[in-house]
Amino acid sequence: MAAILFLSLNLFFSSFVTITLASSSSSPTIASDQLKFWSENVNNKMPKPILNKLSPLTQKDSDYYNNLLFSKNSKFSADAKFCTLAKLACTSFFDDVKQVKETYTTEKTYAKLSADLHRQQSGIKTEDPFSFFRMSVLKNGNLVHLPHLQETLPDRAFLPEKMASRIPLNYTAISRIFPDSDVTGKTKATIQTTLGYCNAAAIRGETKSCPRSLEEMVGFARVTLGGGGDKKKVVALTSKSTVGSNSIAKIGKIKEYGGGAGEKIVACHEAFLPFAAYYCHLLTSTRLYMVDFVDRETGSKVVNMMLGICHMDTSHWPKEHVAFKILKFGPGEGEACHWFTQLDLAWISNV
Structure with missing residues (x-):
């Protein structure tokens, strides 16, 4: 029954996943397990962009490749x-390597990076001047x-x-498991930047993690928000669309969501x-808002709803953070x- 429900939902949301599941109906799907896990731990529906990221693998294929990739003395790679x-x-699936950009890292994360990684980033991208606001x-x-x-x-x-869970967050391991993903130096640099943030020391007041799966991300949110040991569910929020980009x-x-002195908010940003x-990560002194954007002429019709987050205490952020360049302090x-994109998620304990 759960698999049938999942197929029905995806007629609207994800043709790729739907076609894959339909062609593999004789085998249980990883996607249906991921959707079930979400419903058991999250108190609202999975956003469409996250739904589109569910695994199209069948359980049979997953077990087969898991054994090939990680069995003892195996030299098989993806x-x-x-x-x-x-x-x-x-x-061959990854043809358009020119799409790889680093906007998600330099503008949305705050870990203390090495000087080498800061220098590496400086030559890769130009920051969006509207990325941060007061x-x-x-x-x-x-x-x-x-x-x-x-x-x-x-x-x-x-x-x-x-x-x-068996993939270490280091470049040697990832390049061994996915040897052909590094088809350009730009791709390599972007992967290394992701790993640099994942392995960097947290700033004061920050709790951070780099989830490698949907389950790991939800689990981190629950534990960090205080619901990891019981049946308490969490809530996932994100922006509605890209209208107005x-x-x-x-x-x-x-x-405003929460707003109390002890309110906790976990923010998750897509990494490459x-x-x-x-x-x-969770940062102290944070406020979260859902903002309606309306038609500029009438001022009444809502054309988009976007999630915005304000970090009230920046005293422990790295002085090289792009926010300080944009905001001039x-x-x-x-x-x-x-703002949050559709693939960024904010997790709270309740609404």
Whole structure:
């Protein structure tokens, strides 16, 4: 019954996953297990962009490749067939390597990086000047310039938890398992930047992790928010769409989630590895808002709903953080806010 329900939902949301499941109906699917896990641990429906990242692998294929990739003394690495079946960004499936950009790392994370990694980043991208804003912007009727909201990273699915948990977060291991994913130096640099953030020391007041699977991400959110040991579910929030991307938009109603002194918020930002992965962290002194954007002419019709987060204490952020370049102040001199894309998730304990 669960598998039938999942197929029905995806008639609207994910043709790729639907076709794959339909052709493999005789075998249980990883996607249906992932959807079941979500419903057991999360108190709201899975957002469409995350639904599209569910694994298209059957359980049979997952077990087969898990044994090939990780059995003792095995020298097998991910080939074109596996990458296509699993919907990964490697080998022949990953043709458009020019899509790889690093906007998700330098603008959304705060870990203390090495000097070498900072130098590496400086030559790769130009920051979006609208990536960060001050909290004073969040007023009904204000006009704001939104940043680029479209996803620039190749579409990838989550690996099955059993498989993902066995992949170390270091470049030697990833390049061994996915040898053909590094088809250009730019791809290599982006993977290394992701790993640099994942392995960097947390700043003061930060709890961080790099989940390699959907289950690991939900688990980190539950444990960090205090619901890991009981049946308490968490809530996942994200922006509705990319409407208004890189243009002037008008603010309507604003809803703040939580806001109490002890309120915890976990933010998860998409990171680039050959498979779907995230950089998740909790920072102290954080406020979360759902902002309606309305038609600029009528001021009434809601055209989009976007999630915005404001970090009120920047005193322990690295002085090289791009937010300080954009907002023209230094660590501890003001708050820094940014918007969520459709693939970014904010986790809270309740609404």
